[in-house]
Amino acid sequence: MKSTIPEAGAPIALPACGNGSDRPEVSLHGEILARLRDYMVEGNIPDGARVPERQLCEMLGISRTPLREALKVLAAEGLIDLLPNRGARVRKLGKGDIEELFDVMAGLESLAGRLACEIITDDEIGAIERLHYEMYGYYLHRDMHGYFQVNQRIHESIVAAARNETLTTTYANFAGRIRRVRYSANFARKRQRWADAMREHEAILDALRRRAGGELSDILFQHLRNKRTAAIEHLAEGDEAAPADTPRAG
Numbered sequence: 012m013k014s015t016i017p018e019a020g021a022p023i024a025l026p027a028c029g030n031g032s033d034r035p036e037v038s039l040h041g042e043i044l045a046r047l048r049d050y051m052v053e054g055n056i057p058d059g060a061r062v063p064e065r066q067l068c069e070m071l072g073i074s075r076t077p078l079r080e081a082l083k084v085l086a087a088e089g090l091i092d093l094l095p096n097r098g099a100r101v102r103k104l105g106k107g108d109i110e111e112l113f114d115v116m117a118g119l120e121s122l123a124g125r126l127a128c129e130i131i132t133d134d135e136i137g138a139i140e141r142l143h144y145e146m147y148g149y150y151l152h153r154d155m156h157g158y159f160q161v162n163q164r165i166h167e168s169i170v171a172a173a174r175n176e177t178l179t180t181t182y183a184n185f186a187g188r189i190r191r192v193r194y195s196a197n198f199a200r201k202r203q204r205w206a207d208a209m210r211e212h213e214a215i216l217d218a219l220r221r222r223a224g225g226e227l228s229d230i231l232f233q234h235l236r237n238k239r240t241a242a243i244e245h246l247a248e249g250d251e252a253a254p255a256d257t258p259r260a261g
Contacts, residue, residue: 088187113239126173128224196242
């Protein structure tokens with residue numbers, strides 16, 4: 012699957028206008044936000060770098076007003092930091108941040124799995140199963156973008172199945188803060204680690220089908236711990252390579 016980010020200078024296609032409806036504006040805002048989020052998450056702007064607003068406006072074919080509205084949302088999600096009167100900067104996480112955030116995420120997903128198994132419906136399990144096989148297809152084709160997108164939907168679906176608004180809100184907050192490093196850590200994986208991750212997802216699906224709450228809770232906790240290890244390894248590799256690398260433009 013190709014990235015949803017358009018080529019530089021290619022404007023976003025505007026939805027057809029309806030009579031008196033505000034849906035086009037809402038749809039456009041959502042599309043800008045989704046594309047900008049993907050662009051940030053996929054590491055197109057280096058950690059700690061300033062967000063190049065003019066370049067992004069040209070790339071997306073929009074003015075600065077809708078861009079800045081989208082940046083406010085990404086700041087609330089934890090992907091960037093807004094600087095007073097100085098634009099925005101991509102948030103950079105250190106080793107300690109990553110360890111703490113992934114441990115919290117592991118606890119949240121562990122709880123979600125246990126609660127979900129008590130009340131999840133057959134239809135919900137079927138939907139997660141379909142996502143699993145879609146993700147497996149991306150894995151076979153080594154399509155990291157598609158794999159990551161569907162992987163996130165699987166985890167979000169399990170959390171949603173717990174039917175606990177406090178848990179869902181807390182999870183969304185922390186998920187946004189580590190989404191970028193979670194994505195980049197996938198590229199640090201050796202082929203064996205990616206295969207291990209797929210086997211872990213097979214175990215997640217199996218426990219969910221059997222509604223084995225305690226088992227699913229343990230699997231999800233360890234799954235997030237393994238992701239934490241991959242993220243820290245990726246961070247260390249980046250730190251080692253930094254002196255020799257030429258910073259990307261932007």
